[in-house]
Amino acid sequence: SNKLQQRNIFRPDFNFEDLGIGGLSKQxxxxxxxxxxxxxxxxxxxxxxxxxxxxxxxLHGPPGTGKTLIARKLAKFLKAAEPKVVNGPEILNxxxxxxxxxxxxxxxxxxxxxxxxxxNSPLHVVIFDEIDSICKSRGSTRDGTGVHDSIVNQLLxxxxxxxxxxxxxxxxxxxxxxxxxxxxxxxxxxEIHVEISLPDEHGRVEILNxxxxxxxxxxxxxxxxxxxxxxxxxxxFSGAELEGLIRSATSYAMNRKVSFTDLSIKEGDFQVCRxxxxxxxxxxxxxxxxxxDDFE
Ligand code: ATP
Numbered sequence: 117s118n119k120l121q122q123r124n125i126f127r128p129d130f131n132f133e134d135l136g137i138g139g140l141s142k143q144x145x146x147x148x149x150x151x152x153x154x155x156x157x158x159x160x161x162x163x164x165x166x167x168x169x170x171x172x173x174x175l176h177g178p179p180g181t182g183k184t185l186i187a188r189k190l191a192k193f194l195k196a197a198e199p200k201v202v203n204g205p206e207i208l209n210x211x212x213x214x215x216x217x218x219x220x221x222x223x224x225x226x227x228x229x230x231x232x233x234x235x236n237s238p239l240h241v242v243i244f245d246e247i248d249s250i251c252k253s254r255g256s257t258r259d260g261t262g263v264h265d266s267i268v269n270q271l272l273x274x275x276x277x278x279x280x281x282x283x284x285x286x287x288x289x290x291x292x293x294x295x296x297x298x299x300x301x302x303x304x305x306x307e308i309h310v311e312i313s314l315p316d317e318h319g320r321v322e323i324l325n326x327x328x329x330x331x332x333x334x335x336x337x338x339x340x341x342x343x344x345x346x347x348x349x350x351x352x353f354s355g356a357e358l359e360g361l362i363r364s365a366t367s368y369a370m371n372r373k374v375s376f377t378d379l380s381i382k383e384g385d386f387q388v389c390r391x392x393x394x395x396x397x398x399x400x401x402x403x404x405x406x407x408x409d410d411f412e
Contacts (some may be wrong), residue, residue, distance in 0.1 A: 135189055138326050139319020140182055143310055144190075144369075147173070151285060152190055161236035171275040172286045174247070177312035178404050180356025183289045186312070187243050196239035197225065204249035207232050207267065219270045224276075226284050237283040244271070247288035248295040270302065275403045276304040299394040314354055314404065320347040323355045327362050331388060338389040346393055352402040364396035377391060 137144060151170045154162060162169070175183040184201065191199045200222055207215045226240035250267050274278060275286050288306050290296060300306055315323055324343045332336045350358060369388040373381055 125182060131229075136326055137182060137185055137189060138321075138323030139315035140312065143312055144186060147175075147186060147308075147310055148190060152194055152343070154195075155194055155239055155285075169282065169285075171280070171282075172288070172307060173308040174288045174290065174293065174296070174301065174306040175310050175312050178314055178333055178353035178354055181312045181314060182355050184243060184245070184310050185186050185287075185355075187241060187287045191239070191241040194239060197229075198243050199241040199243050199287075201243040201245060204244065204246040205218075208250060208264075215267055216270060219267055223274050223281065223284065226281050230281055230283050236280075240281075240284050242284065242286050244286060244288045246290060248290040248292045267398055268297070272300070272305060315353060315358075317347050320350055320353065320358060323358050324362070327359050331366070336387055338387045340390045341388065341393060342390075346397075349397055350402070352404060354402065354404070357400065357402050361393075361396050361400045364400050365392040368392040368395050 134276055135144075151173050154167070154169055163236060174184070191197075202218070207218055210218060222242055223240075226237070226242075229237035229240065231313065250264050271286065274284060286306065288296075288300075293309070297330065301309065321343055324346055328337055328341075328343065346361075350361065353361065366388050369392045373386060381383055
């Protein structure tokens, strides 16, 4: 029935482009409902309801599709503490013992807030990029050091252990969900899994609009540049790659204005043109799915 349909939490005229996220309104809505909505309720209501907060989530999909972007925007939206971002392989490359210490430091602020502010603590978001590198299925990592296991155990103890924190949301990111130990994906742990895929044509229009907004507003984008046309020619591009495409086109435009003999730039009469985008499209190619069949 209508009543059971998901309510649009945003105004009907809410424009996701204003948030700077293109093509992901469905995913954004799901992530908000499942992991964040409860965080705006007063703590006593959550207690009375007898439900606990979600403390872990996995965002999976190709690189550069906006996983970190969504996590950061949502954290900001909820006035959470500035998210801490760590990278799996980087942590592993530290000296023995350093990795564990880094993990401990990650949670230090959240621990302090929980101790001093209790239920009034702000939410602390910890983003763990390339989490597959430390949480591979057992058996696939026989490095003999036990470093992986102790890191995983530390992460888990903060979200579902005896000394777990109530003010934490751990967001793991990966483009290889299949590699992740299933034990980590169970309820109470990284229990919510949301796929962030490459944008479809409509999503690409939104992303291109977001990243050309400023140059258009300032009159630096030639009127003839058609976002719809560029979107139709950028199948399999990620958001980050679309941004790279715009950078490339802009570089062609800027290059026309500079010369080695005179580095001063005369203002005015500067525009990024259709031809610049044609050149950029020859230069910037998507990393993934170039040879896959049409799925749109
Ligand atoms: P990785 O797996 O490599 O960490 P990611 O999915 O976390 O990738 P982001 O870091 O969020 O990717 O994206 C990189 C940049 O690309 C963003 O900061 C943003 O500028 C742009 N971008 C990516 N996706 C989108 C999108 N859907 N809408 C707008 N901009 C995007």
